[in-house]
Amino acid sequence: MTEPLIEVVGLRKAFGRHRVLKGVDLAIDAGTSVVLFGPNGAGKTTFLRILATLSKPTSGTVRVAGVDIKNNPEGIRQYLGLVTHAPLLYTDLSAEENLAFYARLYGIDAPARRIDELLERVGLLHRRHDLVRTFSRGMVQRMAIARALLHNPPILLLDEPDTGLDPQAAEMMTDFLREIGGSERTVLMTTHHLERGLELADRVLILQGGRIVFDEQADALSYEQLRPTYDEYVGAGVMVA
Amino acid sequence: MKRYLQVVWAVLWKDLRIELRTKDIFTSMAVFAVLALMIFNFAFELRVPDKTMVIPGVLWVTITFSGVLGLGRAFISEKDRGSMAGLLLAPVDRSAIYFGKMLASLIFILVMEVFLLPLMVIFFNTNFISLPLLLVLFLGTLGFAAVGTVFSGLAVNTRTREVLLPVLLFPVMLPVLMAGIRATIGFMEGDALADMMKWVNLLIFFDLLYLVVAYMTFDFVVEE
Numbered sequence: 167m168t169e170p171l172i173e174v175v176g177l178r179k180a181f182g183r184h185r186v187l188k189g190v191d192l193a194i195d196a197g198t199s200v201v202l203f204g205p206n207g208a209g210k211t212t213f214l215r216i217l218a219t220l221s222k223p224t225s226g227t228v229r230v231a232g233v234d235i236k237n238n239p240e241g242i243r244q245y246l247g248l249v250t251h252a253p254l255l256y257t258d259l260s261a262e263e264n265l266a267f268y269a270r271l272y273g274i275d276a277p278a279r280r281i282d283e284l285l286e287r288v289g290l291l292h293r294r295h296d297l298v299r300t301f302s303r304g305m306v307q308r309m310a311i312a313r314a315l316l317h318n319p320p321i322l323l324l325d326e327p328d329t330g331l332d333p334q335a336a337e338m339m340t341d342f343l344r345e346i347g348g349s350e351r352t353v354l355m356t357t358h359h360l361e362r363g364l365e366l367a368d369r370v371l372i373l374q375g376g377r378i379v380f381d382e383q384a385d386a387l388s389y390e391q392l393r394p395t396y397d398e399y400v401g402a403g404v405m406v407a
Numbered sequence: 408m409k410r411y412l413q414v415v416w417a418v419l420w421k422d423l424r425i426e427l428r429t430k431d432i433f434t435s436m437a438v439f440a441v442l443a444l445m446i447f448n449f450a451f452e453l454r455v456p457d458k459t460m461v462i463p464g465v466l467w468v469t470i471t472f473s474g475v476l477g478l479g480r481a482f483i484s485e486k487d488r489g490s491m492a493g494l495l496l497a498p499v500d501r502s503a504i505y506f507g508k509m510l511a512s513l514i515f516i517l518v519m520e521v522f523l524l525p526l527m528v529i530f531f532n533t534n535f536i537s538l539p540l541l542l543v544l545f546l547g548t549l550g551f552a553a554v555g556t557v558f559s560g561l562a563v564n565t566r567t568r569e570v571l572l573p574v575l576l577f578p579v580m581l582p583v584l585m586a587g588i589r590a591t592i593g594f595m596e597g598d599a600l601a602d603m604m605k606w607v608n609l610l611i612f613f614d615l616l617y618l619v620v621a622y623m624t625f626d627f628v629v630e631e
Contacts, residue, residue, distance in 0.1 A: 256488065271493075
């Protein structure tokens with residue numbers, strides 16, 4: 167039996183007295199696309215930030231490729247790409263300059279070819295010299311994905327990447343994520359959009375009250391089944407698409 | 408080590424590039440410095456018989472207060488544009504980010520000083536600039552940028568970040584300010600470099616101390 171790529175055991179996180187994660191246990195195999203649903207305040211972003219080594223757990227362990235993130239956070243970061251609702255880009259730098267900066271941070275030698283390849287893939291090669299501040303929200307989010315994929319990470323963490331996008335741009339984003347997911351990359355995505363999330367997932371989780379309350383293979387679920395299940399766990403009246 | 412220096416250079420290059428394009432930090436520091444100089448000049452013209460006596464104090468107070476504006480932006484701008492996490496995701500010891508940011512702040516403050524010194528010569532009508540004084544200014548500014556960049560990273564996650572930075576920074580900066588002002592007075596009065604070495608050595612000592620402490624603590628400083 168192969169070891170899971172991401173293994174989370176008894177993960178807890180508190181900010182002062184406020185307990186956000188109350189004991190999360192999870193194992194994700196390599197090449198799996200996992201979508202994590204949950205209402206605002208459920209702890210989705212905190213969970214992803216801990217996996218990305220941006221926040222430290224109060225207790226519990228997180229292992230990536232068998233390595234505890236507490237022991238080697240720098241090494242783990244090389245495995246990860248992170249896309250959040252904030253694009254982590256510099257609006258006063260051009261698309262090319264942004265990617266060149268991140269290429270230096272990740273120690274990518276001779277990055278010009280990789281930058282061209284990614285800009286072409288996200289459809290922004292013709293805007294390579296334009297400042298990011300001149301881009302639309304959808305273009306910025308595509309740039310954010312290019313940034314996250316620059317060092318070709320085996321794990322991609324996506325924290326509500328469709329936030330603030332109009333339906334057309336969100337649909338383009340879904341198509342793009344489907345394309346980059348593939349069988350080799352492990353994707354963990356949070357979203358409020360049940361139908362879109364289900365389309366991309368191999369496995370569906372629901373995080374509620376700091377715990378994973380639902381864990382099912384996506385091919386065993388239809389949107390019609392997922393929606394009442396989500397309402398049941400999360401409670402009626404929660405805004406979901 | 409090559410990877411480490413590559414990240415230091417990347418952060419420095421990025422900050423310089425953005426500043427060259429926007430001029431946000433330099434403009435705010437330079438405007439503040441000019442205003443402070445004008446206020447000091449008018450205030451002392453009325454009350455002090457020999458204005459040159461107040462030059463060391465005016466110089467260091469102007470550098471310190473206008474420098475705080477630049478240091479504050481070091482991490483606030485990253486936080487405001489939401490790019491802080493991008494830096495912290497770099498697969499390298501986070502002290503490399505500190506050194507990149509510190510060098511950028513040092514360059515911004517030094518450029519502001521290059522602009523400030525000739526203005527002071529004009530305002531106070533005396534040429535007090537000398538090579539030893541420039542050395543003291545550089546060492547003082549290095550200590551200022553070294554400790555200021557750490558506190559900028561610390562203050563950025565607080566609600567009162569603009570207020571907190573000077574409140575934290577100025578008490579810790581006192582030894583550097585004291586040594587800088589004493590050495591400036593000495594050089595202006597024509598004292599030999601050998602006589603002033605105790606102040607220069609004190610500046611070097613605190614510069615090294617601040618840099619070592621920053622190197623050792625920066626990872627905890629930016630931790631959530």
